[in-house]
Amino acid sequence: MLSEFKMPKEALIPVIGEVTDIRIDTPDVKTFRVVTPDGKKAFDHMPGQCAMLSVPGVGEAMFSITSSPTNTEYMEFSIKKCGCVTDWLHQMEVGQQITIRGPYGNAFPVDTAFAGKDMLFIAGGIGLAPLRSVINYCRHYRDRYGKIDIVYGSRSRADLVDYNEILTEWMTDDGINVHLTIDREEEGWDGHVGFVPNYVKELGFSTDKTAILCGPPIMIKFTLAGLQELGFAKEQVYTTLELRMKCGIGKCGRCNVGSKYVCKDGPVFRCDEIDELPDEY
Amino acid sequence: MQTVTRDLLLTKAAELLDNGTVNRVYGWQKGEFDYDVTPALFTTKEELEKNFIYNDFCGANFSLYLVKEAVKEGKVLVFLKPCDTYSFNQLLTEHRFDREKVYAVGIPCDGMADIRLIEETVGEGITGVETDGDELVVHTLYEGDVKLSRADYLAERCRVCKSKKHVAYDELIGEDGDVIDSARFDEVAKIEAMTPDERFAFWQDQLSRCIRCNACRDVCPACTCEKCVFGNPKSGVENKAVSDSFEEKMFHIIRAFHVAGRCTDCGECSRVCPQHIPLHLLNRKFIKDINAFYGEYQAGETVGSRAPLVDYTEGDMEPGEAVESVGGGKDA
Amino acid sequence: MRKCALANKNALLAAMAKTAKLYVPTDGADEKSRDVNSRLAGAYYAEWKDGAELSKKLNTTRSPKDFFFPQTENMMTFKMTGKKLEIFDTRREHENFILFGVKACDVRSFTVLDNVFLTDPVDSYYANRRAHGTIVSMACTKPAGTCFCRTFGIDAADPEGDVVCWEDAEWIYLTAKTEKGEKLMAALADVTEECADDAADAVKTLVNERLDKLPLADLKSDAFGGGKTDTFFNDPAWNELSEACLGCGTCTFVCPTCQCYDIKDFNTGREVIRFRCWDSCMYSDFTMMAHGTNRPNHVQRFRQRFMHKLVYYPENNGGLFSCVGCGRCLSRCPISMNIVKVMKKLGGNKNAE
Numbered sequence: 001m002l003s004e005f006k007m008p009k010e011a012l013i014p015v016i017g018e019v020t021d022i023r024i025d026t027p028d029v030k031t032f033r034v035v036t037p038d039g040k041k042a043f044d045h046m047p048g049q050c051a052m053l054s055v056p057g058v059g060e061a062m063f064s065i066t067s068s069p070t071n072t073e074y075m076e077f078s079i080k081k082c083g084c085v086t087d088w089l090h091q092m093e094v095g096q097q098i099t100i101r102g103p104y105g106n107a108f109p110v111d112t113a114f115a116g117k118d119m120l121f122i123a124g125g126i127g128l129a130p131l132r133s134v135i136n137y138c139r140h141y142r143d144r145y146g147k148i149d150i151v152y153g154s155r156s157r158a159d160l161v162d163y164n165e166i167l168t169e170w171m172t173d174d175g176i177n178v179h180l181t182i183d184r185e186e187e188g189w190d191g192h193v194g195f196v197p198n199y200v201k202e203l204g205f206s207t208d209k210t211a212i213l214c215g216p217p218i219m220i221k222f223t224l225a226g227l228q229e230l231g232f233a234k235e236q237v238y239t240t241l242e243l244r245m246k247c248g249i250g251k252c253g254r255c256n257v258g259s260k261y262v263c264k265d266g267p268v269f270r271c272d273e274i275d276e277l278p279d280e281y
Numbered sequence: 282m283q284t285v286t287r288d289l290l291l292t293k294a295a296e297l298l299d300n301g302t303v304n305r306v307y308g309w310q311k312g313e314f315d316y317d318v319t320p321a322l323f324t325t326k327e328e329l330e331k332n333f334i335y336n337d338f339c340g341a342n343f344s345l346y347l348v349k350e351a352v353k354e355g356k357v358l359v360f361l362k363p364c365d366t367y368s369f370n371q372l373l374t375e376h377r378f379d380r381e382k383v384y385a386v387g388i389p390c391d392g393m394a395d396i397r398l399i400e401e402t403v404g405e406g407i408t409g410v411e412t413d414g415d416e417l418v419v420h421t422l423y424e425g426d427v428k429l430s431r432a433d434y435l436a437e438r439c440r441v442c443k444s445k446k447h448v449a450y451d452e453l454i455g456e457d458g459d460v461i462d463s464a465r466f467d468e469v470a471k472i473e474a475m476t477p478d479e480r481f482a483f484w485q486d487q488l489s490r491c492i493r494c495n496a497c498r499d500v501c502p503a504c505t506c507e508k509c510v511f512g513n514p515k516s517g518v519e520n521k522a523v524s525d526s527f528e529e530k531m532f533h534i535i536r537a538f539h540v541a542g543r544c545t546d547c548g549e550c551s552r553v554c555p556q557h558i559p560l561h562l563l564n565r566k567f568i569k570d571i572n573a574f575y576g577e578y579q580a581g582e583t584v585g586s587r588a589p590l591v592d593y594t595e596g597d598m599e600p601g602e603a604v605e606s607v608g609g610g611k612d613a
Numbered sequence: 614m615r616k617c618a619l620a621n622k623n624a625l626l627a628a629m630a631k632t633a634k635l636y637v638p639t640d641g642a643d644e645k646s647r648d649v650n651s652r653l654a655g656a657y658y659a660e661w662k663d664g665a666e667l668s669k670k671l672n673t674t675r676s677p678k679d680f681f682f683p684q685t686e687n688m689m690t691f692k693m694t695g696k697k698l699e700i701f702d703t704r705r706e707h708e709n710f711i712l713f714g715v716k717a718c719d720v721r722s723f724t725v726l727d728n729v730f731l732t733d734p735v736d737s738y739y740a741n742r743r744a745h746g747t748i749v750s751m752a753c754t755k756p757a758g759t760c761f762c763r764t765f766g767i768d769a770a771d772p773e774g775d776v777v778c779w780e781d782a783e784w785i786y787l788t789a790k791t792e793k794g795e796k797l798m799a800a801l802a803d804v805t806e807e808c809a810d811d812a813a814d815a816v817k818t819l820v821n822e823r824l825d826k827l828p829l830a831d832l833k834s835d836a837f838g839g840g841k842t843d844t845f846f847n848d849p850a851w852n853e854l855s856e857a858c859l860g861c862g863t864c865t866f867v868c869p870t871c872q873c874y875d876i877k878d879f880n881t882g883r884e885v886i887r888f889r890c891w892d893s894c895m896y897s898d899f900t901m902m903a904h905g906t907n908r909p910n911h912v913q914r915f916r917q918r919f920m921h922k923l924v925y926y927p928e929n930n931g932g933l934f935s936c937v938g939c940g941r942c943l944s945r946c947p948i949s950m951n952i953v954k955v956m957k958k959l960g961g962n963k964n965a966e
Contacts, residue, residue, distance in 0.1 A: 005744050007704060011734040012876070013689050016698050056691035056698065056885040057878050083902070084515070097698035099691075244902045246876045249734050252892070253873030254900060256921065257907070258842050259928040278846045280907055280917075313828065314758065317949035320857035341948065346857065396944075397653055405671045405757035408828050422826065423755055490657075492675065492684060492866045492891075496947050499859035512898055553947035555863045556674060557653040 011249050014054060017042055017100035019092065020074065025161045026154075029126055030090055031066065031078040034100060042100050045069055047110055047134040048240065048268045051102030052248050053077065054085070055092075061085040062104065062245045062263065066129045068136035075100075078129040078161055104248040105267050108134050108212065108238060111144075117210040118146035122223055124196050124215025125154045128161045130240050130267075131214050139173060148173075149205065153181040153196040157189050179203060197222035200230075207231040213239040213271075224271060234271040241266050241274070241281050257281045283412075285388050285455055287335040290360060293386060293454060294333070295326045297358050303384050304355035307346055309339045315409045316396040320346065322357075337412050340393035340436060342547050344368035345502045351378035359383055362390035363458065364442070366449040367545035367581030368502035373449075374584050375543070377505050387450030389458065392432075392439030397557070399434050403427045438548030438561065441465035448582055465546065466569045468562055488530045490556040497533075497550035497560050503540040537563040542571060542588035545581040574598050614788045614812055615798065615805035622785060626661055626713065628804045632797060633709035633747065635661040636680070638668040658712070671757045672716050676869030676941065680712060681742045682726060684866075685890040688738065688876070692884050704737060707745040711797065714751045717772035718762045718939040722869035723748070724773070725937065728930045729872055738889075747793050750774030752813075752820055754781075759940030761829040761953060767937060770820035779813035786813040829938075829953060836960035839928030845920065850958050855915035857948045862893035864942040864951070865918070870935045873899070894918050919955045 021033035034053075036042050045051070045065050054060030061083070067076035081090045089098075108114065119138060123131045138145045150170060154160045160180065171178045181192040181199045192199055196219050205211075211227055213220050220239055227237055243255040243262045250264035258277045260266065274281070294306045310321035311334035318338045323329045342365045350357045361369055366387060373380055399410065399419055406422030417434055419427040432440075443465055445458025472480060498504045498511070510516045511532060537544075537560075546568055550560040571578055575589035575597065589597075617625045629635050636658045655674030659665075692699040723743075730739035750772040753760070762769050771777070775794035779786045787805060789798040798805075824830065837845075865871040875892040878885050892899060894917045900906045908914050926935035942951045 005706060005741075007706065008735045008737040008740050010688075010702075010704065010737040012736075013702055014700065016700060054878075056693060056887065057880040059878060060876065093696070096696045097693075099698065099700065242902075243907055244900045246874070251729055251736060251872070252875070253894060253921075254892075256894075256917070256925065258920075259839070259925040278842055278920075280913060312949055313943075313953060317943065317951075319949045319954070321853070322856055341857075400944075401653065404669075404755070405759070406755055407758045422758060422823065492862075494862040494866045494893075495896075496859065496861035496863045499861040500947050512896070514898065514901075553859075553861075553863070555867055555945040557655055 011101065012247060014052065014060075014099035014101035015042055016097050017053070019094060019096045019098065022092075022094055025078060025163075026159045028081045029078055029159075029161050030081075031076050031162070032089065033074050033076050034098070035074045037097070041072060041074055043103060045075075045103035046107030047137045048106065048108040048130055049103040050105050050248070050263075050267060051075070051077070051100055052104065052245075053089070054099045055088045056099065058088045059085045060099070060246070062248060064130035064133070064240070064267070065103065066132045068133050068140060070137060070140040078126065078132070080126040102248065104263055106265065108268050110134060110137055114138075114210055115144055116146065118206075118208060119148045120205055120209040120211040121148070121150045121152075122196060122200060122211060122213050122215075123150075123152045124219040125159060126161060127213075127215030127219070128152055129214075131212060132162060132165075134212065135170070139170075139176070142173075142175070147209075148176045149179065149203075149209070150176065151179045151181070151196060151200055151203065153183070153194075153199065155183045156186055157182055195219075195222075197226045201226045205230060207233075207236070209236070211237045213237060234275065237271040238268060239271060239274070240268055243281060283335065283337065283389075283391050285335070287333065289454060290335050290386075290388065291329055291333055293452075294323070294329055294358060297384060297386075298324075298326060298329075302356065303358040306333075306358040307343050307350060308333050308360060309335060309341070314407070315411065316394075316399075316407075322350075337392075337394040337410070337417070337431070338396065340395075340552060342368055342500075342502060342549050344372055345500065345505070345549075347372065347378045347383055348505050351382040353382075356382055356384050358386060360386050360388050361447065361450065362388060363444050363447050364390070364438070364545070364547050366447045367444070367579070368547050369449045369581070370584045371543060371545050371581035372502055372505070374581070374586065375505075385450045385452075387447035387453040387457070389445065389455040390439075392435040392442060394431065394434050395436040395552075398436075399429065402429065402434075436548065436552060437559075438465075438546070438551070441467075443546060443579075449584070466565060468559075469565050469569050472562065472566070484530065487558050488533055490558055491530075491533065492556060493532065494555060496553040496555065498536060500549045500553045501536075501540065502545070502547060502549070503543045504536070533558075533560060533563060537567060540564060541567040542578075542590035543580050544568065545579070570603075574603050614786055614808050614810050615801070616784045616786045616808040616812060617801075617805045619780065619783055619785055621804060622667075623664060624804045625785065625801065626665075627663060628801050629711050629713065629749070629797065630661050632800045633711050635711045635713060637661045637665065637713045638670070638673050639665060640668045640670070661713070667714065671753060671755060671760075672719070672939065672941075674941075674945075675867060676722065676939065677712055677715055677719050678722060678726060678869050678872075680710070680746060681723065681739055682730070682872060682874075682891075685888055686738060687886050687888045689887050690884045691878075691887065704741065707741045709745045709747070711747045711749060713749045714778075715748050715772075715774060716751060716753055716939070717767050717769040718760075718937040719869050720748055720750045720773045721762075721765070721767050721937045722939070725870040725926075725930075725933065725935050726872055728933070747776070747797055748774040749776045749778060749787075749797070752777070752779045752816060754779075754816065754820060754823075756820070756823055756827055757940060758828055759943040760824075760827055760938060761832050761940065762938035763824055763827075763830065764832045764834050764938050765934045765936060769824060770817040779816040781813075781816050784808075784812075786816070788813075832953060832956065833960070834923075834934060834956070837923040837927070837934070837956070838932055839924065841924045842920070842928075845924060845959055846916070848959055851912050851916045854950065854955055854958060855912045858895075858911065858915050858950055859947055860895050860897065860911055860914065861947065862891075862895055863945050863947060865893035865895055866891055867941040867945045869937060869939055869941070870922070871918075894921070919952060922952065923956070 017034040023031040063077045066078045245263045246252040250261040255262035306323040309318045310332045316338040409420040411418045417429045441463045444460045544564040638656045639659045656668035656670040690701045730736040753769040775791045789795045873892045874889045876889045922935045
């Protein structure tokens with residue numbers, strides 16, 4: 001044996017995370033609160049970064065961290081039920097231990113490119129999950145940013161994630177305008193009805209804002225086109241990409257697109273950077 | 282050497298493209314050396330003239346490719362060697378492609394050479410191999426030209442060729458041959474003659490080399506499931522994982538069961554195995570047993586034939602008899 | 614430089630085996646297997662035994678990447694009791710070992726893998742094995758017809774490695790290139806003798822002459838490299854090149870530089886073992902997610918493998934290609950499609966001259 005050999009720390013070995021709260025947000029989205037067994041936050045992160053959660057025997061998957069870094073007590077993950085791991089997570093009860101490792105990926109440039117800017121957040125459905133972290137970060141450091149607009153849409157009223165937080169906290173903040181929309185008319189809804197891309201165009205934002213888009217690919221495509229019609233340059237628009245990942249540290253090869261690895265070079269990309277990637281994401 | 286020449290096939294392909302019978306040709310494309318032939322689609326005479334090749338290394342069985350070719354626009358010309366026609370029929374029996382979308386030209390075959398065998402003898406400095414009558418002339422970097430007897434360097438499946446007869450074609454080039462009473466079960470008999478311990482050791486040694494690349498499955502004309510159970514993450518037996526030393530053996534054994542009665546013994550599995558595992562022997566054992574238990578049966582001989590394993594007749598032997606019968610583990 | 618008579622090679626290997634577990638290339642199948650197995654037998658690394666015959670083949674069927682990045686490897690285990698979970702770090706320090714007879718291409722492949730696994734965050738499983746392995750490389754006296762290591766700037770006459778060896782008709786010459794190599798050489802003092810530093814030059818000259826004459830000697834890599842994504846990504850030739858590809862993983866798994874992996878859990882009933890295993894970008898489920906895949910067709914998957922080796926990897930690694938020209942894919946691909954054909958087709962005349 002080499003006496004000088006010291007086993008390096010292994011990024012792929014997770015720590016235990018205990019689920020201390022489960023909130024039912026929509027029929028298929030739940031928000032899970034996770035801490036270490038001794039009640040602490042597992043690690044620090046920046047808005048936009050992700051973590052690998054796993055249920056041993058079922059699998060491991062990457063999720064964006066929904067809570068803001070300014071929350072020093074715990075992390076939250078808003079997760080839509082859509083596969084093996086998420087099915088299992090949706091079935092578990094408070095007190096369940098899972099595994100967690102991270103943080104992974106880059107973050108939104110909240111302290112650099114975003115500083116002092118008017119912010120425009122546009123989300124569709126579960127796309128609010130990664131944005132919630134940035135929005136609450138911006139609210140926490142309110143004086144570092146200009147006006148904040150949030151456009152959020154989903155299929156129906158019941159599918160709006162974090163609806164209570166939106167109503168009781170975001171909508172009551174000064175200098176934050178929240179524009180909600182749902183796809184189809186429904187009883188008891190007196191807000192806007194229509195798809196997010198059209199609503200963004202109708203609202204007609206001024207082009208001095210920095211826009212952050214998150215949602216299903218089709219929404220991103222049409223919203224980006226709408227923003228460009230309004231005069232936004234791609235350099236002003238940020239979004240996140242999602243590809244299959246296994247390691248989270250740029251080694252397993254799965255999320256490789258062009259010379260980039262979405263897990264470590266992303267998930268946050270400026271739209272002009274995405275243009276430089278081969279069309280395979 | 283092959284009795285049909287490249288020129289003959291080229292003329293036929295050009296004629297069928299010209300008269301509109303087909304709009305493309307599945308053929309062999311020449312590579313860097315004489316032996317690295319790639320299956321390829323040709324759509325013009327110019328392409329054919331430039332890259333089409335037919336030599337002693339055109340072993341690939343094109344029947345498999347018809348599954349994806351036949352869904353395309355227009356008819357495709359495919360050249361089939363006698364053994365390929367059995368797979369062709371078997372795929373038709375399983376309704377895997379539309380017969381109307383294919384124009385099959387049967388070509389006689391005098392066996393295909395195996396570059397790996399040549400390499401075992403002359404080493405790896407091979408720059409080309411030409412056929413001269415009954416001899417293979419191997420051009421090498423270090424030994425000059427080495428002459429080998431062609432018959433000794435045919436692929437195993439060709440040395441024990443089961444049939445020179447085409448069982449399916451639209452048109453035949455050259456003369457048709459006969460079904461051959463071959464020695465293809467001799468190697469199976471050698472394994473049957475082993476004691477159970479020896480046999481286990483033999484397969485353990487062979488199968489332990491498996492790297493689960495899935496080439497045997499992917500090249501197999503009997504393995505055309507849209508979604509393989511070994512590629513389904515929810516099956517619990519997904520590919521890639523060798524969770525213990527027995528796991529990869531299960532893969533091959535299960536696959537052999539899956540193709541039993543449908544395998545035509547085309548030998549592609551062993552041809553493509555990068556680890557030289559004689560996979561065809563598993564399939565041949567099944568064929569030998571099926572023949573012994575239920576009477577002679579050759580998969581793909583006719584379209585629509587019912588394989589003994591999926592057909593019940595009153596004369597069928599009982600499972601118990603089968604176990605006690607030939608090769609059924611008499612000393613197990 | 615030191616030397617050892619070829620006649621004493623067994624003693625040399627025995628001296629090596631005294632210092633650590635020694636692996637050498639041997640011919641795969643025994644006589645009995647060959648009898649049934651149609652005479653075919655590749656070369657494989659196996660633990661050296663006294664008197665063992667080394668393979669005369671140029672290189673092994675499988676690449677030696679297995680020694681650092683095995684096909685499957687257990688990473689950790691879990692125990693779940695009700696809602697409680699325990700995680701066990703099952704890593705143990707690897708034993709020391711020596712790989713003898715590694716060819717120049719494969720030695721370079723370790724550098725390619727190092728760039729992936731040893732960059733921060735370090736992959737401890739790989740690092741553990743790498744730290745305990747000593748590479749004894751061997752110059753290629755008889756390069757094969759499918760070799761093209763020079764295309765990627767690799768010198769088969771003068772390989773990298775901890776200890777480098779050359780063989781002529783009488784002698785095996787050895788020289789240390791690293792500290793690890795020096796250590797090993799010190800242990801070989803009794804079975805080797807001092808010789809002139811230029812003693813292996815004649816072998817080097819011979820190998821170089823032979824490399825000049827290889828059929829693929831003129832294959833150039835100049836057309837490829839970082840920043841060439843736009844040049845090649847939308848080339849219509851990908852359709853034709855991938856036409857007959859079976860989508861199997863043979864090229865990936867015999868390749869010394871392919872390193873994509875999957876992480877899976879296996880529930881034994883008593884515990885859950887998390888292991889990793891080789892994976893291939895050629896497989897249709899490689900990028901499959903709950904809601905679909907970003908490479909739904911085979912052309913895209915085929916393209917990914919070659920673009921990664923020829924463009925993406927060099928872009929991220931200072932121009933180093935992630936192909937070492939070992940030729941394994943040339944001789945193993947079921948349909949004889951390979952990186953040489955891809956380079957010639959895409960690189961056009963620039964590469965085909």
